[in-house]
Amino acid sequence: MVEIAVENLYFRYPEALNYALRNISLRIGEGESVAILGENGAGKTTLAKNLNGLLKPTEGSVKIDGVDTRNLSVAKIARKIGFVNHNPEHQFFAEKVEDEVKFGLRNFGFSEEEVEKTVQEVLSVFGLDEYRYKNPFQLSGGEKKRLAIASIMAWRPEALIVDEPTIGMDYAQKLNIRKVLRSLVSEGRCVIVITHDVDFAASICRRAIILSRGEVIGDGGLRELLSDEELVEKASLRKPFLLELEEETGITGLEEDFDFISSILAEAFKKCRS
Amino acid sequence: MAAVELRKLSFRYAGSERWALSNIDLVVEDGESVLITGPSGCGKSTLARILTGLIPHSYPGELEGEAYVFGMNVKDTPVSRIATRCGIVFQNPDNQLFTFSVEDDVAFGPENLALPPDEIGRRVDEALRLVGIEHLRYSSPNSLSGGEQQKAAIASILSMRPFLLVFDEPTSMLDPFSSANLIQRIFELKKSLEEAGGKTTVIIVEHRIDLLLKYLSRIIVVSEGRLVLDGDPLTVLEESYRSGIPINIPPILQIYFRVKEKCGLKKPPGTVKELVALLRNGEPKNG
Numbered sequence: 001m002v003e004i005a006v007e008n009l010y011f012r013y014p015e016a017l018n019y020a021l022r023n024i025s026l027r028i029g030e031g032e033s034v035a036i037l038g039e040n041g042a043g044k045t046t047l048a049k050n051l052n053g054l055l056k057p058t059e060g061s062v063k064i065d066g067v068d069t070r071n072l073s074v075a076k077i078a079r080k081i082g083f084v085n086h087n088p089e090h091q092f093f094a095e096k097v098e099d100e101v102k103f104g105l106r107n108f109g110f111s112e113e114e115v116e117k118t119v120q121e122v123l124s125v126f127g128l129d130e131y132r133y134k135n136p137f138q139l140s141g142g143e144k145k146r147l148a149i150a151s152i153m154a155w156r157p158e159a160l161i162v163d164e165p166t167i168g169m170d171y172a173q174k175l176n177i178r179k180v181l182r183s184l185v186s187e188g189r190c191v192i193v194i195t196h197d198v199d200f201a202a203s204i205c206r207r208a209i210i211l212s213r214g215e216v217i218g219d220g221g222l223r224e225l226l227s228d229e230e231l232v233e234k235a236s237l238r239k240p241f242l243l244e245l246e247e248e249t250g251i252t253g254l255e256e257d258f259d260f261i262s263s264i265l266a267e268a269f270k271k272c273r274s
Numbered sequence: 275m276a277a278v279e280l281r282k283l284s285f286r287y288a289g290s291e292r293w294a295l296s297n298i299d300l301v302v303e304d305g306e307s308v309l310i311t312g313p314s315g316c317g318k319s320t321l322a323r324i325l326t327g328l329i330p331h332s333y334p335g336e337l338e339g340e341a342y343v344f345g346m347n348v349k350d351t352p353v354s355r356i357a358t359r360c361g362i363v364f365q366n367p368d369n370q371l372f373t374f375s376v377e378d379d380v381a382f383g384p385e386n387l388a389l390p391p392d393e394i395g396r397r398v399d400e401a402l403r404l405v406g407i408e409h410l411r412y413s414s415p416n417s418l419s420g421g422e423q424q425k426a427a428i429a430s431i432l433s434m435r436p437f438l439l440v441f442d443e444p445t446s447m448l449d450p451f452s453s454a455n456l457i458q459r460i461f462e463l464k465k466s467l468e469e470a471g472g473k474t475t476v477i478i479v480e481h482r483i484d485l486l487l488k489y490l491s492r493i494i495v496v497s498e499g500r501l502v503l504d505g506d507p508l509t510v511l512e513e514s515y516r517s518g519i520p521i522n523i524p525p526i527l528q529i530y531f532r533v534k535e536k537c538g539l540k541k542p543p544g545t546v547k548e549l550v551a552l553l554r555n556g557e558p559k560n561g
Contacts, residue, residue, distance in 0.1 A: 015417065039449045040421030086420055086447070087366060138287065141365050141443070142314025164420070167446040168365065170313040170481055172520035196449045199525070236451030241525045241546065248550040258525070262532035269537070269553040 001030035002080050002158040002190060004051050008060035011043075011050055019058070020046045022214045028159075031188040033181075035201035035222055038211035039236035044194045045086065047211065048161050051192070053077040079108055082157035086164040086194070088148035092136040097128060100136050101151045108155050118154050125180060126150040127173075141168035149177065159190035166197045178203055198226060202240035203256050210235045275345050277438050277475040278302040278325060283339035285320060285329060294320040296499045297339070304437075305473040307461065307489055309507070311480060311521050312496035318479045319365060321496065322442045324348060325477065327356040343438065358387065361436035365443045367423035371415035376407065376426045379415060383434040394433075401433040404459055420447040425456070432463065438475045439464075445482060454485050461489045483511070484524035488544075495519060508542060 004027070011021040021043045028034055028051070036044045049055040050062050053069035062069045064077060085091045094100040098119050105115045123129050126146040131139060136147055145168055152160065165177050181204050185191050195201050201208065201222065208225045210218035212235050218225045226232055226239055227247070242254045245261070251268055254261055280300040286293045295317045302308055310318050323329040327348045330337045341348045344359050361383075364370050373379045380401050384394045402408045405425040410418060415426055424447045431439070441460070445453035460476060467474045478486060483493075493510040495503035497519055503510045514521050515531045523531075526549055530542045533553070540557055543549040 013417065015414075040447070040452050041419040045419065087368065089366065089368075138290070140315035141319065164447065168314060168443060168481065170520050171522045173314055174522075196447075196453070198450065236449045238450045244546045245550070248546050256525075258528040258532060262529050265529065265553055266533050266536055 010059040033205040035205035042211040082152035088144035279342040288334040326362040360438040361431035362440040367427040370427040401429040
C-alpha cells in the first residue's frame with residue numbers, strides 16, 4: 001500500500017516568477033479518498049503532478065513510501081500511483097483504443113494472456129467495447145475521457161489521481177465513473193480526485209484538500225470544510241447540493257439517488273402528500 | 275434571416291460507418307439563446323463544427339442535406355468567411371491557442387480581418403475585460419492553467435465580434451464561481467451587443483445545464499445523432515426525465531419533476547431553500 005508524504009513543498013515552474021505552490025505539508029495514505037478543490041489556477045494540477053513525481057519540488061520534499069520522488073523514476077511511481085490527465089489527448093498516442101490500454105500493461109510486464117483479459121475487462125467496464133479497434137482521437141470528448149481512465153486503471157495502481165474526471169460526461173457516464181472510483185475506494189485503494197464538481201467530489205471523497213493561490217487553506221473532512229461558507233467562498237466553490245438539502249431539511253444520510261431522495265422528502269413533508 | 279438553418283442534414287466522418295448526425299431539421303432564429311445537449315458521443319460537437327463550416331471543409335466525411343449560417347451555405351462558403359459571422363469556442367482550448375502570448379492570440383482574428391491597429395487594440399482590451407483576464411495579457415498560453423486557457427480561447431473569439439457565438443462546453447474546465455461568472459458575462463455581452471443595435475445568437479453545447487437555465491430560450495436534445503427534443507427549457511427537461519435520456523438535469527428539477535404532482539407544486543423552485551419551503555408549506559396562496 002502506498003503513502004504519500006509532502007513536506008514544506010514549494011514549487012515554481014522554470015520560467016515563472018512566482019511559486020505555484022507554497023509551504024504545503026500533508027500526508028495521504030492507504031484507502032483514503034481525497035478531493036483536491038480550489039479555484040482556477042489555484043495549483044491543483046501542479047500539486048497532483050508533484051504527488052506522482054511528474055514534477056519535482058523546487059524546495060521541500062514529496063516522499064512515496066519513504067522515498068523522495070527525486071530518487072524515483074516516473075515509470076516506477078506510475079506503477080503505484082496512476083495519473084489521469086485532464087486532457088485525454090495529452091495521454092493518447094496509439095492508433096487503436098485497445099493499444100492504448102495494452103501499452104501500460106506490457107510496460108509493467110503483464111503476460112499477454114493477462115493483457116488480453118484486462119483489456120476486455122476494462123473496455124467493458126467503461127463501455128468502450130465497440131470502439132476497441134477505433135482510433136482514440138476519433139472518439140467523442142466523453143469517450144476519450146473514459147478511455148484515459150480505463151488505460152490507467154488497467155494495471156490497478158495502488159493509488160489513482162484523476163484530474164477533472166467529469167468533464168464532458170453525461171449523467172449516466174458520471175454515475176459510471178463514480179461507481180468505478182467508489183469501488184476502488186472500497187477495495188482500499190487510494191483515490192485522489194481533482195475536480196470543480198463539488199457534488200461529484202462529495203459522492204466519492206471523505207477528505208478534501210482546498211487550495212487557494214498555491215496554498216492549502218483547508219484540509220480535513222469534506223463535509224465539514226464545504227459547510228464552512230467563508231472557506232467555500234474564498235475557494236470559489238459552492239456547497240454540494242446534498243449537503244445543502246440535508247442542512248435545510250435536517251434529514252441526513254442522503255445519497256445521490258433522486259427516486260430515493262424524492263420519496264424521503266415526500267414522506268418527510270407529509271402535509272404535501274394530500 | 276435565420277441565424278442557422280439545417281435541412282435534412284446528415285454527416286458521417288470519413289472512415290466511420292456510423293452517421294454522427296442523421297436527418298436533422300433545425301432553424302435557430304437570430305437572437306435566440308439555445309442549449310444543445312445530449313449524451314456523450316451523441317453528435318453535439320459535430321453539429322457545432324457544421325455551424326462554423328469546419329465540417330465539411332476541415333473534417334473529411336460525407337455531408338447530406340443543407341446547412342445555412344446567415345444564409346451562407348456552409349458547403350460552398352470558405353471557413354474564413356463564415357468566421358466573420360460565426361465564432362466557435364472549442365471544448366479543448368489547446369486547439370485554439372497557438373501564439374506566444376494571450377494578447378497575440380486574441381488579436382489574431384481581428385488582424386486577419388485587416389482592421390486598423392487601434393481598432394484591434396480596442397477589441398483586444400474589450401475581449402480580455404469581458405472574460406476577466408486583463409492580467410494575463412502578456413502571459414504565454416502554455417503557462418496558464420486549464421481554466422485560464424479556456425478564458426483566453428473565449429477572448430480570442432469575442433474579439434471577432436461575431437453575430438453567432440457557438441460554445442462547445444465553455445465551462446468544462448472552470449471552477450463553479452468562474453463558470454457562473456462566465457455564463458453571466460456571455461449573456462451580458464449578448465445583451466450589450468443587442469443594445470448597440472445588433473442581434474447576437476448564442477448556441478451553447480454543454481452537459482452542465484444548471485448554470486445556463488435562466489438564460490436560455492430553448493433546449494435541443496440530440497441523442498445518437500438525431501434531434502429528439504426541441505422546445506422551451508422546462509418542458510424539454512421534464513420530457514428528458516420522463517423518457518430517461520441521460521442528460522444532466524439540475525438536481526432541484528430532478529426532485530421537482532418527481533414530487534410535483536404528488537405535492538401539488540406548480541412552479542419549479544430556483545434554490546434548495548425554495549424547494550424545501552415549497553415542500554414544507556405548499557404553494558403560496560396568491561403567487
